Amino acid sequence: MTRLRSLSLLVAGTLLLTACTGVPTSSAPQVVKRIGVAKPNSGPAIAPTLNADPRTMVQDFLSANALDNHATARDFLTPQAKNKWLDTTVTVLDSLRTSNFTNGSVTVRGREKGTVNASGIYTPVLQGDGTGGGLVSFAFVMKKVKGQWRVDTLPSGLILGDADFQRIYLQRKIYFYDLTEKRLVPDPRYSSLTDPLLLANWLAEQLAIGPRPELQNAVSRELPAQTDPRRVAVLLGSPVTVELPGAAKLDGSTRDRLAGQLALTLDQILPGSAFSILDGGRAVPVLSAGGTQFTASGFRSAVLPANALPPLYYIHAGGVVDATGKPLPGQLGSGQYHLSSVALAGQPGSQDMLAAGTSGPDANARLFVGTARTGMRVTTVHGRLSRPSWAPNLNEVWVGDGSQVFRVTQGGEPTPVPLAGPGALTGQVSALRFSPEGSRVAVVLTATDGGSAQVWVGSVVRTPAQVRVDSLEPISPQEVVVTDVAWNDQLKLFTIGRVRSTGESSVYEVQVDGSLWTPRSSQNLPGAPESITVAENVAAWVSVGPTVWRQNGGSWEGPGGESTPGTAPTYLE
Structure with a gap:
């Protein structure tokens, strides 16, 4: 028997043995060799006990x-x-x-x-x-x-x-470009696989199959048309190669984006690796890499948040103050708008911040839009408004107004945003926040009587003719009445709410697909939190009554270790 045939039979036997490894087994990948593969992290084998009942x-x-x-x-x-x-x-x-x-x-x-x-x-x-x-x-x-x-x-x-x-089961990510083809959107999947080769092949196969239904209209497909997922194969080595029939026929820009998808998807399990796309065994050039090999670092900017360590602000005496309690200069910090909430966003190439805020009675609040330096002006949007949220890297702020959502430019012109989900969507949009890359939006829909409120997540679809939210799906339990929501990263959210049957309030953590719903500590908080903000690599803040609180490990504390007056904390978007 030749060495190649022995190796092929060894791998085939391994694949048959592991073909029952949980979810990722819908079709076996084509593999011809294994290099540097870790063993599955299994416990001791369990065999039937003789004469067991x-x-x-x-x-x-x-x-x-x-x-x-x-x-x-x-x-x-x-x-x-x-x-x-x-x-x-x-x-x-x-x-x-x-x-x-x-x-x-x-x-x-x-x-x-x-x-x-x-x-x-x-x-x-x-x-x-x-x-x-x-x-x-x-x-x-x-x-x-x-x-x-x-x-x-x-x-x-x-x-x-x-x-x-x-x-x-660990959460893995498959990446797809949004419709602007500038940002990579993670699609979470669960797998029990630990063998890097098998897991890499499964992830590549799922990438070829395509995004989950909720993302179908919100992301682009870079793979060659009619790609058979069963013919996509990953081989470990230096570089890691991905056999992808038809890749050589793609134009240069599409090959670049395909490389970005593959690199970010596979780098989770093969960190720091160099990758190469093969078509019929021949390496395919990637223009942005200047050759046939590329790494995830070359595409990392497509998943980074707009602000790596965003500054925090909150409302005090109707004006905006920073994390130390110092009012912002100008009209925004003066209190003249009598703000109840605010959203601030950076502008590329400018030291000025985009600003939007709500002011007035709850039943008939008004939306103000402008910048931190020049001030804000009132818009025509008014009613029961949510806190506003700026679309990442765009001159566009969104706000809930009763059961509707409006997007408003810095010039103040509002445009309705259609919302689509299972059946008729009802209730007040009491909270609204964009994911860090802007491909998803989380909204809290509150029943008219206030007795129920859930977090819904949908995909933001932008076309030349329309901007809409597709595939809104609830992700929070029905018996928890949610008050507010914020994104911790592209896939994890924080919410605040109370259990309807007991009235017990808490801070919760949840994944974008509704998995891993977890109550977090409310230690030291003087009451039920009313608003929350969080971002990647920074602590969560909440407001309780007229005070703001910062998360510190498993408990909460006032900034500077003491009770601090303020409401509606927010990070720069």
Whole structure:
């Protein structure tokens, strides 16, 4: 047997063994060699215990679900069940409660928190307060095989407790350019793969398949038309190569963007690597790299926030002050606008800041727009207004006005922004914030009676004819009444709200897909927070009544260690 054939068979065997590794197994990548590959991070193998009772057998099967290699889980199944069971999806429960063996089956129950499909896309279950939705049941029908109990009929997919899911499945990012083709938008996916080669191939395959449904109209596709995802293959080495049929026929600008997508996507698991795109085994030139090899550093600017360490501001006595409490110079800091909220944004090539604020009674507030140096002027937008938010790197501020959203230029001209989601969207837009790159927007929709309020996230779609928000989907639990929302980074948000049944208020963390809803400490806060701001690499701030508070580890403190008067903190956008 030749060395090449031996190596091919070794890799083929490895791929067959790992073809049951959780979600990312919809199609095996084409691989001819393995270089520097880490071993999967599995726990000890779990095998069926001789003469185990049916309940123990099901419990051990579920424990085997939580291992990287699900081949051991199949040992708990009858031959017929082995051929039918698929492990490409995940159901996440708060915990797994296993019943006794009754009427030929064992039932597993738990409160459902979410599901993961074969593409790694997480869908949350939003009933309840974030600890899980309604109780669901899964029946495992048992049968004896050669005198030993085995599972004969079972639900398709893995069933995991939330703790195991968070331990095993990591959030990965697939990057797509927005419609301006200037910014890279992350599309989060969950995978249990730890082998760099298998994970790299799965990510490249998902990139070729395309974005999640919510991003379909908001991002561009750089891959060659009719690309077969099964023919995209990553080989580890120096450089890491990505075989992508048809890449050589793309124009130079498209090849540059394709290189950016691949580099940022694969650099997560192969940090610092050089990459090269192959078409039919030949390296494809990338113009921006000046050759055929490129790295993620050459495209990092497409994902960086507009401000690396943004300064903080808040309202005091109707004017804008900085983090030390010093009023901004001019009209903005004087208090003459009697502001209740403010949004500030930098301008490329200018020391002046774009400024927008709301002023007046809650039921009929008015929007002011201008700059920090020249002052602001009132616009025609008025009503129940949210805090305004500047679109990143654009001379355009958005604000919720009752059930509508308007975008307003520095000149003060308002334009309605259509909102599209599942069914008719109702409620007041009580909060609105852009993601750091501007491809997504988070809004809080509050019911007319104030009894419910959820965070919704949608894609910002910009065309020459229209700017709209597509695919708005709720991401926060229905029983938490949300007050405000802010983006920590491109994929993580902070919210504040209260549990409807208990009235308990808290600060929460959540991912853009609704996963990992987590209450955070409210230690030292004198009451329920009313507004929040946060950004990447800086601390969160909230306002409670007439005071502002800064997060410090697991608790909150007033700036300078003392209670500080102020409201509506905001970071430079």
